[in-house]
Amino acid sequence: MFSDADAAALYDVLNPWDPDGRPDDGFYFPFVMGAESVLDVGCGTGAMLRLARERGHRGRLVGLDPDRAALDRARRRSDITWVEGTAAQAPSGAGFVLATMNGHAFQCLITDHDVRSSLAAIHDALRPGGRFLFDTRHPQARAWENWTPANPDDMVEIVDAASRPLRYGHHVDSVVGDVVTLRGTVAQPDGTVLRVLHDDLRFLDVASLGRFLAAAGFDIEAQYGDWNREPITTSSREIITVARRR
Template sequence: MFTDADAAALYDVLNPWDPTRHRSDAFYDDLVMAADAVLDVGCGTGAMLHHARERGHRGRLVGLDPDLAALDRARRRTDIEWVTGVAADASWDQEFDLATMASNAFQCLVGDAELRESLAAIRRALRDGGRFAFETRNPSARAWESWNPANATEVVDGTGRTLRVSHHVESVADGVVTFTETTFDQDGTALWVDRTSLRFLDVAELGGFLSEAGFEIEAQYGDWDPEPVADTSRSIVTIARRRRG
């Protein structure tokens, strides 16, 4: 048996939130701790907001995600607001100083309409001058070329099971990469298959959508150091600010 809850727990094993070890986590951690009210869009299992509370954040923290199993894990902390849903359906009105989409969650906004509606809702949720921080994979780095069974990851989950997680790209078309992630047991039996599509936007495309939605780019980096975005950069790390008015 491998359930939605197992998949959510395995995600935390594969992606532990640790700002002392991961520069990406430290980047978001610093922003969250400096903001009074934070909306984490695509919060998943809530690790980022959990860590903020553990560090002593006393303001408002809200996590939004459509994955019920992930939110069940997030709700282990009851001093944070957890909301089921997607960005495009959010109805907050100028309630947050900071919105985030960590761990490349922004790439799950695949279609133009979904992207525009999501950015409009995030902007609406922010106060004038509020910031939106997120990262996407740089399309010129072609990260998907390494998503194949030869690069499978072996991991021991929280119950002591040894599992293998591998990826297989099905298609790459019009900036959208569709792939499957399969979890196998020790005998090679497939326990879980998840199919995902991610959109890859370059700097110019990203800037166009942000400007149209009423954001201005405050800073943009190609790494977590930070470094300027280059063709060889793996990421496009963006801090955008809601234009006033």
């Protein structure tokens, strides 16, 4: 058996939060540490907020995620508020200084309704002038073309929290418009499949993101094409957005 709890623990193995060694985590962390109140939307197992508290953040930290098993891991730290729910259920009127949505979690908002309702809720959870920081993969980079067993860099061999050797890789099932449907397969070294994790990801371009943000009451303060804060170009792989609530 490979349970929901196992899948949540595997996420931490595959995605260790390391602002000192990973440029994406290092981009987010100063914003978090410099904000007196933070709402992490799609917080998963809560690694970012847990490390912020460990490193001395004394303000209000709230993690929001619909995955109960991930939140069970997050709740190992009790001095942070953990809320089960979607982005569209972000707490209205909460007055946060900063909202984050890292790890490309924004791409899990598939329909226009998902995007609009989520942005509206995040807007209402921020105080006037509060920032929303999030990232998406730039569609021009066509990242999904590398999510295949034919790509040796996509297949990783790891040992999970239960000391089991595992293999993890992806298969893309379809690309329809700007939505990519894929599977993440967890297997034993001999190929025996233990769990298949299904995902839909939406790849919005810069112009589409701008329209959604403007309609939700956000101004774009900055956008970058990589974690070194370089401008977005025709070769950028990321769209990293700092938006401000009007």
